[in-house]
Amino acid sequence: WINTCLGETYEEQGEGLEAHNLEARQETYEAEAPDGVLVVTCGVDVQGDRLEAEFVGWGLGEESWSVDFKVLWGDPLQGDVFDDLDDYLEQTFQHQSGAQLVISASGFDTGGNEGYTQAAYEYIKGKKGSKLFAVKGVSGWGRPIVSSPSRKRSGKRQRPVDLFPVGVDEAKLIVSRRLGIDTPGPGYCHFPDSRDPEWFKQITAEKLVT
DSSP, X not given: OTTTTSOOOOOOOOBOOOHHHHHTTOBOOSSSBOTTOOEEEEEEEEETTEEEEEXXXXXXXXXXXXXXXXXXXXXXXXXXXXXHHHHHHTOOEEBTTSOEEOEEEEEEEOOSSHHHHHHHHHHHHTTTTSSEEEEEEEOOTTOOSBOOOEEEEXXXXXXXXXXXXXXXXXXXXXXXXXXXXXXXXXXXXXOBTTOOHHHHHHHTSOOBXX
């Protein structure tokens, strides 16, 4: 009504974060995986022309360090971009102690367009035992962050895929609240000084509106 009838600008109020505040918290890491990182995980998202993947190191109290982020360009329906992902997931990270950390687990988002979902299923089916887990966001408050998997059968051979539902509303709220913590310690999120400003704009793009 304010936009259309009065011709005035209006921004719906909600609980959100400012990108520039997070960008100002960037740090210079002493190593690829700073002291405090105990395990490294990866999250992968499928888009129409690319895959986006982020490695995160985790410490006590789920304090986290974003250690790497990469966009892998290519059509997921063609398959070549998944070869690039294989190479990316095989890398290790130099810990500040001198140890090499491998990826403990990876989550692969299979939601979205049906064709790309099928491509994700086909990729996951060939990775049994690789610590790569198929996930799909499920909306609705009160859902657990991760639920027991359901078994999906897809493709000509109907090979099974274990699909883990993720309660995205609860998960996004937790992530948002943790991003708002401004003192290192449990739940605090660290960012490297090499991160592009666009990354901070994307991670703060959503807000909670009551």
